[in-house]
Amino acid sequence: MSDVLLVLPLLIPLTTAAVSLLAWRRTGLHRVLAVAGAAALLGAGLVLLAFVWGNGICATQAGAWPAPFGITLVADLFSAIMVVLAGVVGLAVVLFSLASMDRGREAFGYYPLVHVLLLGVCGSFLTGDLFNLYVWFEVMLMASFMLLVLGGERPQIHGGIKYVTLNLVSSAVFLAAVGILYGLTGTLNMADLARKLDRMDQTATVTAVAMLFLVAFGIKAAVFPLFFWLPASYHTPPGAVSALFAGLLTKVGVYALIRVFTLLFVQEAGFTHLLILVLSGLTMVTGVLGAVAQQEFRRVLSFHIISQIGYMIMGLGLAGLTDSPALATLALAGSIFYIAHHIIVKTNLFLISSVARRLCGTFELKRQGGLYQTQPLLAFLFLIPAMSLAGMPPLSGFFAKLSLVQAGLGIGQYAIVAAALMVGLLTLFSMTKIWGEAFWKPSLQAAAADAAPQDLVPRQQPMLLLPIGALAVLTVTIGLGAEAVFTLTWRAAEQLLHREDYIQTVLGGPS
Amino acid sequence: MATLLAIIIGCLYAAGIYMMLRRSLFKLILGLVLLSHGANLLIFTVGGLTRGNPPVAAPRADAPVVPHADPLPQALILTAIVIGFAVLAFSLALFHRGYQTFGSDDPDDLKVSDR
Numbered sequence: 013m014s015d016v017l018l019v020l021p022l023l024i025p026l027t028t029a030a031v032s033l034l035a036w037r038r039t040g041l042h043r044v045l046a047v048a049g050a051a052a053l054l055g056a057g058l059v060l061l062a063f064v065w066g067n068g069i070c071a072t073q074a075g076a077w078p079a080p081f082g083i084t085l086v087a088d089l090f091s092a093i094m095v096v097l098a099g100v101v102g103l104a105v106v107l108f109s110l111a112s113m114d115r116g117r118e119a120f121g122y123y124p125l126v127h128v129l130l131l132g133v134c135g136s137f138l139t140g141d142l143f144n145l146y147v148w149f150e151v152m153l154m155a156s157f158m159l160l161v162l163g164g165e166r167p168q169i170h171g172g173i174k175y176v177t178l179n180l181v182s183s184a185v186f187l188a189a190v191g192i193l194y195g196l197t198g199t200l201n202m203a204d205l206a207r208k209l210d211r212m213d214q215t216a217t218v219t220a221v222a223m224l225f226l227v228a229f230g231i232k233a234a235v236f237p238l239f240f241w242l243p244a245s246y247h248t249p250p251g252a253v254s255a256l257f258a259g260l261l262t263k264v265g266v267y268a269l270i271r272v273f274t275l276l277f278v279q280e281a282g283f284t285h286l287l288i289l290v291l292s293g294l295t296m297v298t299g300v301l302g303a304v305a306q307q308e309f310r311r312v313l314s315f316h317i318i319s320q321i322g323y324m325i326m327g328l329g330l331a332g333l334t335d336s337p338a339l340a341t342l343a344l345a346g347s348i349f350y351i352a353h354h355i356i357v358k359t360n361l362f363l364i365s366s367v368a369r370r371l372c373g374t375f376e377l378k379r380q381g382g383l384y385q386t387q388p389l390l391a392f393l394f395l396i397p398a399m400s401l402a403g404m405p406p407l408s409g410f411f412a413k414l415s416l417v418q419a420g421l422g423i424g425q426y427a428i429v430a431a432a433l434m435v436g437l438l439t440l441f442s443m444t445k446i447w448g449e450a451f452w453k454p455s456l457q458a459a460a461a462d463a464a465p466q467d468l469v470p471r472q473q474p475m476l477l478l479p480i481g482a483l484a485v486l487t488v489t490i491g492l493g494a495e496a497v498f499t500l501t502w503r504a505a506e507q508l509l510h511r512e513d514y515i516q517t518v519l520g521g522p523s
Numbered sequence: 524m525a526t527l528l529a530i531i532i533g534c535l536y537a538a539g540i541y542m543m544l545r546r547s548l549f550k551l552i553l554g555l556v557l558l559s560h561g562a563n564l565l566i567f568t569v570g571g572l573t574r575g576n577p578p579v580a581a582p583r584a585d586a587p588v589v590p591h592a593d594p595l596p597q598a599l600i601l602t603a604i605v606i607g608f609a610v611l612a613f614s615l616a617l618f619h620r621g622y623q624t625f626g627s628d629d630p631d632d633l634k635v636s637d638r
Contacts, residue, residue, distance in 0.1 A: 169625075170633045172621075183559075188562045
């Protein structure tokens with residue numbers, strides 16, 4: 013049973029992409045398949061989550077070779093939560109694309125590429141082997157390169173060159189780190205590595221390798237000071253693509269950071285996790301200050317991604333700096349809660365920015381305006397994720413920040429708590445900036461717009477607003493049902509901290 | 524042998540990073556190529572250099588004859604080379620398109636999306 017469940021989140025997007033590629037000219041079929049595939053992925057993710065909740069961590073060996081040699085797939089609650097979120101984002105973005113993507117991009121394989129991207133993302137979440145993680149990263153990157161430059165507009169090419177270069181550097185660093193780790197331990201299976209690294213006495217070398225992983229995943233996650241590719245590229249592709257990237261890509265980097273720094277590199281936590289904590293504070297502050305200075309809808313949001321990444325790794329840093337299991341669990345649970353909240357909210361905000369662009373003809377906030385007057389429903393739907401991002405109760409962002417701040421106070425890291433609270437205030441400031449400029453301000457003459465403003469075609473309107481509305485409802489639901497979600501993330505954090513369960517599930521037998 | 528390879532890897536990394544810092548998109552690609560070759564050689568070297576028998580067990584034998592080379596790093600490198608090749612082909616096409624679009628090979632002339 014668990015074998016099938018673990019393979020399904022990979023098989024579904026792979027099949028969808030492959031069948032779509034076989035029917036290359038039939039764009040209509042691509043659209044149908046893409047929606048069906050994304051819905052099936054979400055379903056498979058939910059079943060997997062329910063199964064892991066009931067039965068604990070599950071693992072399978074593809075090809076039936078025993079554990080350290082085979083291709084290991086593992087799902088603990090954290091992986092399962094991430095797969096569900098990938099399904100949610102995938103479905104929302106595909107539905108939004110049905111109404112917003114242009115014919116040219118659809119004809120050149122937009123939908124199959126989205127599913128290849130989802131394949132790479134789910135593979136990264138489910139693999140139990142470091143080298144396979146590299147391969148899944150490359151699958152994801154290749155699809156993201158193509159989605160980013162599909163269409164070939166000038167800004168896209170420019171953003172693409174930077175994005176491709178920095179991600180290739182990150183891959184080279186990652187590969188080198190994997191190689192050195194193999195040389196040290198003779199294995200790449202993460203559970204086996206965890207066991208062998210604990211018995212090693214060359215902690216200095218291991219920490220050096222850990223730093224290589226920090227750089228490699230830090231570039232992917234856009235951590236300070238490695239984030240420059242993100243605001244240079246995320247605002248260039250069409251709205252649906254940037255929503256997909258904003259929701260998922262950096263979070264795969266964060267997932268990898270949390271995975272290796274809870275499972276593998278915990279020997280020198282006083283150094284490595286303190287460094288992560290310092291980086292998280294700098295990431296938060298630089299990200300939000302960058303956002304305050306921007307005047308373009310999607311660039312404001314891009315800088316906010318960076319700032320939010322800081323919160324996600326803040327919990328990871330805190331968890332390594334305490335001896336109390338309860339506080340460490342609280343910090344990690346806060347991180348996971350934050351990731352879940354952020355993925356939903358950020359995807360939604362990018363989708364809304366795309367609708368605003370369509371209505372006003374530009375992404376420049378100065379030249380937008382009057383959306384509250386013409387589209388009150390859209391304005392309302394913007395307020396929900398925007399306030400959630402800033403951490404207003406009772407929305408999802410409030411509870412995510414609350415648990416991180418509680419953990420920070422409990423562990424006694426007051427500086428990071430102060431930074432987190434200040435950054436929340438500045439986030440609120442830039443969300444009110446968007447609200448004031450794009451929604452509240454009276455409508456301007458659209459003479460200066462880049463493209464002619466369009467009214468929403470009545471036939472398209474439900475298709476554009478449905479995913480936005482659904483994600484907003486999800487944000488409110490997470491906020492109102494915070495206790496249930498928190499119980500889930502708490503157990504996920506407990507699993508991350510009890511490494512023995514993971515190791516034994518993969519390798520079998522006592523250690 | 525390991526020392527020699529270590530020096531070569533160091534040179535590859537240094538040359539790769541130097542090329543990436545040059546003000547030219549073409550040299551940027553060359554730098555990336557050198558960097559990924561450096562990483563591949565690194566895996567090969569730290570995996571242990573052994574001259575000896577093939578790591579295949581003879582018929583009716585339990586284990587291959589020692590000393591034999593570890594086949595896993597070579598499998599990893601092969602995978603990495605294939606991926607690197609595909610990524611390189613893509614980035615060449617992208618950079619060529621960039622050159623056509625902007626009419627320049629200098630990254631500083633590409634100022635449209637980031638201010």
